[in-house]
Amino acid sequence: MATQRFLQLAEVSEVLNISSAQAYALVRSGELPAIKVGGRGQWRVETSELETYIQRMYSETKEFVAAHPFGANGSEGSE
Numbered sequence: 001m002a003t004q005r006f007l008q009l010a011e012v013s014e015v016l017n018i019s020s021a022q023a024y025a026l027v028r029s030g031e032l033p034a035i036k037v038g039g040r041g042q043w044r045v046e047t048s049e050l051e052t053y054i055q056r057m058y059s060e061t062k063e064f065v066a067a068h069p070f071g072a073n074g075s076e077g078s079e
Contacts, residue, residue, distance in 0.1 A: 006035075006044040015050065026053075 007015070012032070013023040026032040027043050032053050034045045 004047060006037075006046055007050060009034075009043050009045070012045050012050060016054075 009023045009027065010020055012026075013020045016023065023032075024043070027034040027045065032045060033049045034043045036042065037044050
């Protein structure tokens with residue numbers, strides 16, 4: 001079976017382990033590129049765009065960790 005080119009928002013939320021509302025917010029903000037298809041305008045995210053987003057988040061997290069060393073400000077447990 002061929003790999004799907006596009007994912008529904010429910011599938012995106014499963015991959016990222018976030019709520020459907022959070023996936024929708026990522027798409028609506030433009031942070032995660034998506035398209036609207038069909039008569040009802042359902043959102044679809046291209047698998048390559050999702051992978052690009054994930055890699056960008058790894059990069060941003062790495063930069064954040066470098067700028068905020070563990071234990072430097074005593075707030076290791078907070079997000």
